[in-house]
Amino acid sequence: xxxxxxxxxxxxxxxxHYGKVQxxxxxxxxxRSGEIFGFLGPNGxxxxxxIRTLLGFLHPTQGSATVLGLDVTTDSVEIRRxxxxxxxxxxxxxxxxxxxxxxxxxxxxxxxxxxxxxLSERLQMPAxxxxxxxxxYSRGMRxxxxxxxxxxxxxxxxxxxxxxxGLDPLMQHAFYAILDDLRAQGRTIFFSSHVLSEVERLxxxxxxxxxxxxxxxxxxxxxxxxxxxxVELRWRGAAxxxxxxPGIADVVIKGDVMRATLxxxxxxxxxxxxxxxxxxxxxxxxxLEEAFLEYYAGxxxxxxxxx
Amino acid sequence: xxxxxxxxxLRWNRVKLLAVAAAAIGWGFLLPVVYTSxxxxxxxxxxxxxxxxxxxxxxxGNFFTLTGALTLGLEHPLSIAFMGIFAVGSTVAxxxxxxxxxxxxxxxxxxxxxxxxxxxxxxxxxxxxxxxxAALLGGQIIGIVTQGLGNQINLGYMPLVFLNGxxxxxxxxxxxxxxSVSFDRTAPALGLTIAYLLLNYFLEILGSLWxxxxxxxxxxxxxxxxxGNILVGKADLLDLLILGIAIAVPVVFALVVFPRRDLAxxx
Numbered sequence: 001x002x003x004x005x006x007x008x009x010x011x012x013x014x015x016x017h018y019g020k021v022q023x024x025x026x027x028x029x030x031x032r033s034g035e036i037f038g039f040l041g042p043n044g045x046x047x048x049x050x051i052r053t054l055l056g057f058l059h060p061t062q063g064s065a066t067v068l069g070l071d072v073t074t075d076s077v078e079i080r081r082x083x084x085x086x087x088x089x090x091x092x093x094x095x096x097x098x099x100x101x102x103x104x105x106x107x108x109x110x111x112x113x114x115x116x117x118x119l120s121e122r123l124q125m126p127a128x129x130x131x132x133x134x135x136x137y138s139r140g141m142r143x144x145x146x147x148x149x150x151x152x153x154x155x156x157x158x159x160x161x162x163x164x165x166g167l168d169p170l171m172q173h174a175f176y177a178i179l180d181d182l183r184a185q186g187r188t189i190f191f192s193s194h195v196l197s198e199v200e201r202l203x204x205x206x207x208x209x210x211x212x213x214x215x216x217x218x219x220x221x222x223x224x225x226x227x228x229x230x231v232e233l234r235w236r237g238a239a240x241x242x243x244x245x246p247g248i249a250d251v252v253i254k255g256d257v258m259r260a261t262l263x264x265x266x267x268x269x270x271x272x273x274x275x276x277x278x279x280x281x282x283x284x285x286x287x288l289e290e291a292f293l294e295y296y297a298g299x300x301x302x303x304x305x306x307x
Numbered sequence: 308x309x310x311x312x313x314x315x316x317l318r319w320n321r322v323k324l325l326a327v328a329a330a331a332i333g334w335g336f337l338l339p340v341v342y343t344s345x346x347x348x349x350x351x352x353x354x355x356x357x358x359x360x361x362x363x364x365x366x367x368g369n370f371f372t373l374t375g376a377l378t379l380g381l382e383h384p385l386s387i388a389f390m391g392i393f394a395v396g397s398t399v400a401x402x403x404x405x406x407x408x409x410x411x412x413x414x415x416x417x418x419x420x421x422x423x424x425x426x427x428x429x430x431x432x433x434x435x436x437x438x439x440x441a442a443l444l445g446g447q448i449i450g451i452v453t454q455g456l457g458n459q460i461n462l463g464y465m466p467l468v469f470l471n472g473x474x475x476x477x478x479x480x481x482x483x484x485x486x487s488v489s490f491d492r493t494a495p496a497l498g499l500t501i502a503y504l505l506l507n508y509f510l511e512i513l514g515s516l517w518x519x520x521x522x523x524x525x526x527x528x529x530x531x532x533x534x535g536n537i538l539v540g541k542a543d544l545l546d547l548l549i550l551g552i553a554i555a556v557p558v559v560f561a562l563v564v565f566p567r568r569d570l571a572x573x574x
Contacts, residue, residue: 049572052572055415057571058570058571059567076420077420080418085416087409087416089409090413091408091410092413105417107311108309108311108312108414108417108418110417110418
């Protein structure tokens, strides 16, 4: 595969085996400059293996990967100089205060903490909280400290492993706003998650991974456009004729309410039902969850078979 | 080597270091005092035949000469505990402990090569061991001077004793670090390092107490720490060479294994 010239992350046939266990299989993807890229999969799908390979913690069994144009096996130190990383379930030095931990880590990074004040304010980690020892922090506070340490030096690329784990809804939204701003400033974000709503809300593109295999790599919009939407109509008088409308299926009529599924374009459907007798129309937005579950349906079936 | 990490590693150990160094000075000081106070009484007790001589020979030490008393102090389990806190405890915790706690990946997410991390931890360990060894010997020197025993010993040999002792404990520390970089959990690394230390100690003590198996001492690293011989001007460079090899082998092992290891997500 020819590497994408603007790819911030590019993998080519990346494979990682632990003995007989295939953690990643022939994974080829690219993350482009300035995008928020979601890496989706349930626990054990290979998300953390992929991230740890990009950081040089794991050595690929086959294939190759580059980050910021640098090879992950030979230029790992330089890669880590230029990125920010939030590990999943981050552990920090309990004996240090929050501020000392941030000072220590940014010092090791060899960069100035140019974003620390802004991040601390937005994530509600004032100086009084940062003065306390990490051992006294709640899980959410540790996670916020983890986010700050990953982003405080304003990295070109942030790799975030399940970043909203442990954050309350208010802080999740503050975090989403931070990522939106980083994207607007041209930074690239690669984050893994199994929270589909946040991926849908934030990401430009997503990769869906299952048992180490790449199942999908698409723009979120494209992925959703190919999904079925649920539609519900209420009308007066005779039911409209939906036969012949492309993408309509699973039609169920109960009294003056009709429910169906719609795959594809909405406009032909709306044109077909437009009539004075139409009283109400609901088209539920396509959800990433359905796409995700579709890719994982095979797993559930095989689990049931095994069970 | 990373200076920031080096300073922080020393800082994290400072309270422990101060406490152990103070205890080591006290212990070192005690040996010349005990020698002055009890050596004659011990001699009479042994000459009476009540106690077999072998039972009073601990490693290469004894209470009948000043150098023997100093050697005894440096090979006593208390000294081993002082040095072992850093040669075993700190080294094992340095990588396996961080890995177990999950902090290693935060550290290695910085631009630090694994070899650089290893050398930094190794350098910090050597500094810690050097301070404790200096405290032990410093305490002994204070004891010698205050007891008026300075004419019985050539203190000019003390730097060589320091080097020999530091090399002995650097060998155990190198083993501990090699174990530490090889495991994801502290327990197996600690178990292996303690077993290595105890095996060496056992071989040394066994050979010194049971003359039929005195050959076992040659296989103990403790046998190549000979402060008594050094202090009477009989230093053997072979001891330093053997300890040097005992340092080099685990260092090379760690430098080969650590960068090649897969550091999977903590379970």
